[in-house]
Amino acid sequence: MGTTLVQVTRLSVRDFLHEWRMSVCFVLALAAVLAPLLILFGLKFGLVDTLRSRLIEDPRNREIKSVVSGRLTRDWFAALEARDDIAFLLPRTRAIAATMTLRPAGSRANVTRVELVPSGPGDPLLPEGATAPDGLGTVVLSAAAARALGVGVGDRLTGNVTRVVEGRRQAAGTDLGVAAIVPDHRFARPAAFAAPALMGAVEDYRDGFAVPGLDWPGADKPDAPRVYAGFRLYAATIDAVAPLRDHLNGLGLEVRTQAAAIETVRALDRSLGAVFWVIAVIGLTGYLLSLGANLWANVDRKTRDLGILRLLGVPTGGLMLFPVVQAGLTAVLGAALAGLATLAVAALINRMFATSLAEGELVCRLLAAHYLLAVAGTLACAVAASALAGYRASRIEPAEGTRDV
Amino acid sequence: MPSIRCPWKRCLKEVSAPVYQVAELSKARVQAGSGFALSVPELTIRPGERVALVGDSGCGKSTLLDMLGLASSPDGAGRFTFCPRGAPSDIPSLWRDGRSNDLGDLRKHHIGYVLQTGGLIPYLTVRQNIDLTRRLLDLPDDGTADALAERLGLAGHGAKLPAALSVGERQRVAIGRALAHRPPVILADEPTASLDPETAKTVMALFLDLVEAEGATLIVATHDRAQVGRLGLRALGHDLARDPAAGLTRARFWG
Structure with missing residues (x-):
C-alpha cells in the first residue's frame, strides 16, 4: 500500500507537469480569485483599524469640557474621581486667571502670552515618556508656544503675572523650566501646561493675595477651601464619554463632548464592517465553490486515466490521492501567487498613502494569521473536493471507466 | 487425487486446476430501450490455454471479457472461481461484499490487459508505460521493460510520449505493459482491430509468441474468425x- 501511494503521488505530479498549461490556468484562476479577497482583508485590517485606533487613541475624542463656570469643591472632584470610567481629571481655575506672559530667561524678545492649562502625571495630551509639569518650577509648552518663544526642552523661561490692585497695576515674575513639548496635533494654541500648585498660585495672585512659595506679595489668603470654576476631564474610553456626559448633566453641569461625532464615526465603522463581511462572505463562498467545481471538473476530465489505473489495480485510496496531490499543488502554488500579488499591491497602496500616515500605520496590512487561515481553508476545500471526486471516480467499475465514448 | 502429502503431486494438482471455472453466469444491460442478456451456462479455462471469444460487434464478447478480467460485476453466478496461482478466489462474493481493493489486487498481480485502443497513460513515456505494471507491484527494474520494448520493435521510442506514436506502435506498447509484470493470465479485447490488416497480422503473431514464451493463459475477444483458425486459438461456443x-437480445458463451 505504501509503495502504491508513492507511485500514485509520482504519477500525479508527472501528470500535473505534463499538462502544465492546464495546471498554470488552474493556479492562475485560483490566485485571481484569492488575491482580491486577501487585499480586501488587508484593507479592512489596515485602513479601518488604523482609523478606529486613531479614533480611540486620540484623547481629544475622549475629552469632556465644562462650558460654564461652576463652583466645584474638592469633595465634588473626589466623588467624580471615584468612578472607574475616568482616565484623567484635574480641577481648572477661572479662565480669566489662567494666563501668563512668558519670555526666554535673560531675554527681552519673543514675549508670548499663553493660556495656562492644568496638567500632571497621566495627562493624555503629554507625549509618551514626557515629564509632567511639577510644583511651581516647571511647565510643559505647546509646540506653538515653544516656537513663539524659540525654546526647547530644558530651556529656562521667565513667567510674568499682572494684576490691578486699587487702580494700580502690579506684576510678579518667576523662573520656570521647560519640562516637555506637546505636539501641534494634540494642542494647537500657545499654552503652558502647569501643575495645580502653579495654577492656584497665579489665581491667588490675580485675586490680590500673596503667594509665599514664590515670594509674591499681597494680602493674606483667608483660610477657606478653594472653589474651582471647571475641570479637565478625559473618559477612559470613547464608549464612556456618553455615560459621563449624562452623569454630569444630571449634576446640573453643561458639558461639551465629541459624543455626536464619535457616534457618527462608530455607526460608519459598523456599516463598513457589515459591508466588509457581506463582501467577504460572498467572495469566500464564490471562491470555495469555484475552487471545488474546478477540481471536481478536473477529475471528471481524467475519469478514463483514473479508470485505467483502477484496472491496473490501484486501490481506492490511491485513486483519491491522485487528484488530491494535484489539488494540493494547485492550492499551494495559487495561494503563494496570490500572497505575492497581495504583498505587491499592499506595498503600492501603502506608498500611495504614505504621506497621510503616522509611523507604524498602514492602509493595507495582510496579517500572517489571516494569510495562513486563507491557505489552510484553500487546502482543506481543495483536498475535500478532489478527494470526494476521486472517491466517486473509484466507484465506477473499471470496465465502465476505461470504455471509449 | 487421494493424497496431497507429496509436494510434487500438490504442485501437479495446482498446475492442472482450471484458471477459470464458471457456471450459470449472467449479466443484463439495457441500452436505448433495447435489452441485452448475456449468459454463460458453463465455462472452464485451463492454465496455458489460448481461448478466443469470437463474434460480431454487440455480441457480448467484451462484456464477458470484462467479467473474466474482474473489471465488471456479474448479475448472478452459480459458480465463478478465478485461480491463477495458489488458492481459488470466489469472484461473485468479492463483488457482492464491495471488496473492490481485493479485486484490484487480483487484477494487479495476476492479469495483464490489452485494451482495444491501447489505454496508455498519456503523461508517461513508452518505457514508463511498459514499466507501469511492474512499478505498481514494486518489482525491481531488471531490464524486463527494455527487453520487451526491443522485442516489440520499440527500441528507439523509449523516451517518447504515446501522442508521438502511430496507432500500431501504441498497441505494441499496450502489449508490452500487459506482459511486463509476467502475469499468469492475459486478456486482450480486439487488440489489433484499429490496425491495418498487414500490421494487425504482424502484431498479433508477435503478441502470441510472447504469450507462449511466458506460458500464460490468454483470452482474446475478436471479430476475425479467420485469425482464430490461423493462430490455433480455441474458440468458445x-x-x-x-x-x-x-x-x-440473448447471447450465450460456453466451452
Whole structure:
C-alpha cells in the first residue's frame, strides 16, 4: 500500500507537469480569485483599524469640557474621581486667571502670552515618556508656544503675572523650566501646561493675595477651601464619554463632548464592517465553490486515466490521492501567487498613502494569521473536493471507466 | 487425487486446476430501450490455454471479457472461481461484499490487459508505460521493460510520449505493459482491430509468441474468425438470439 501511494503521488505530479498549461490556468484562476479577497482583508485590517485606533487613541475624542463656570469643591472632584470610567481629571481655575506672559530667561524678545492649562502625571495630551509639569518650577509648552518663544526642552523661561490692585497695576515674575513639548496635533494654541500648585498660585495672585512659595506679595489668603470654576476631564474610553456626559448633566453641569461625532464615526465603522463581511462572505463562498467545481471538473476530465489505473489495480485510496496531490499543488502554488500579488499591491497602496500616515500605520496590512487561515481553508476545500471526486471516480467499475465514448 | 502429502503431486494438482471455472453466469444491460442478456451456462479455462471469444460487434464478447478480467460485476453466478496461482478466489462474493481493493489486487498481480485502443497513460513515456505494471507491484527494474520494448520493435521510442506514436506502435506498447509484470493470465479485447490488416497480422503473431514464451493463459475477444483458425486459438461456443417483439437480445458463451 505504501509503495502504491508513492507511485500514485509520482504519477500525479508527472501528470500535473505534463499538462502544465492546464495546471498554470488552474493556479492562475485560483490566485485571481484569492488575491482580491486577501487585499480586501488587508484593507479592512489596515485602513479601518488604523482609523478606529486613531479614533480611540486620540484623547481629544475622549475629552469632556465644562462650558460654564461652576463652583466645584474638592469633595465634588473626589466623588467624580471615584468612578472607574475616568482616565484623567484635574480641577481648572477661572479662565480669566489662567494666563501668563512668558519670555526666554535673560531675554527681552519673543514675549508670548499663553493660556495656562492644568496638567500632571497621566495627562493624555503629554507625549509618551514626557515629564509632567511639577510644583511651581516647571511647565510643559505647546509646540506653538515653544516656537513663539524659540525654546526647547530644558530651556529656562521667565513667567510674568499682572494684576490691578486699587487702580494700580502690579506684576510678579518667576523662573520656570521647560519640562516637555506637546505636539501641534494634540494642542494647537500657545499654552503652558502647569501643575495645580502653579495654577492656584497665579489665581491667588490675580485675586490680590500673596503667594509665599514664590515670594509674591499681597494680602493674606483667608483660610477657606478653594472653589474651582471647571475641570479637565478625559473618559477612559470613547464608549464612556456618553455615560459621563449624562452623569454630569444630571449634576446640573453643561458639558461639551465629541459624543455626536464619535457616534457618527462608530455607526460608519459598523456599516463598513457589515459591508466588509457581506463582501467577504460572498467572495469566500464564490471562491470555495469555484475552487471545488474546478477540481471536481478536473477529475471528471481524467475519469478514463483514473479508470485505467483502477484496472491496473490501484486501490481506492490511491485513486483519491491522485487528484488530491494535484489539488494540493494547485492550492499551494495559487495561494503563494496570490500572497505575492497581495504583498505587491499592499506595498503600492501603502506608498500611495504614505504621506497621510503616522509611523507604524498602514492602509493595507495582510496579517500572517489571516494569510495562513486563507491557505489552510484553500487546502482543506481543495483536498475535500478532489478527494470526494476521486472517491466517486473509484466507484465506477473499471470496465465502465476505461470504455471509449 | 487421494493424497496431497507429496509436494510434487500438490504442485501437479495446482498446475492442472482450471484458471477459470464458471457456471450459470449472467449479466443484463439495457441500452436505448433495447435489452441485452448475456449468459454463460458453463465455462472452464485451463492454465496455458489460448481461448478466443469470437463474434460480431454487440455480441457480448467484451462484456464477458470484462467479467473474466474482474473489471465488471456479474448479475448472478452459480459458480465463478478465478485461480491463477495458489488458492481459488470466489469472484461473485468479492463483488457482492464491495471488496473492490481485493479485486484490484487480483487484477494487479495476476492479469495483464490489452485494451482495444491501447489505454496508455498519456503523461508517461513508452518505457514508463511498459514499466507501469511492474512499478505498481514494486518489482525491481531488471531490464524486463527494455527487453520487451526491443522485442516489440520499440527500441528507439523509449523516451517518447504515446501522442508521438502511430496507432500500431501504441498497441505494441499496450502489449508490452500487459506482459511486463509476467502475469499468469492475459486478456486482450480486439487488440489489433484499429490496425491495418498487414500490421494487425504482424502484431498479433508477435503478441502470441510472447504469450507462449511466458506460458500464460490468454483470452482474446475478436471479430476475425479467420485469425482464430490461423493462430490455433480455441474458440468458445457462442450463439445469439434476437427477440424483436420483446426488444431483447440473448447471447450465450460456453466451452
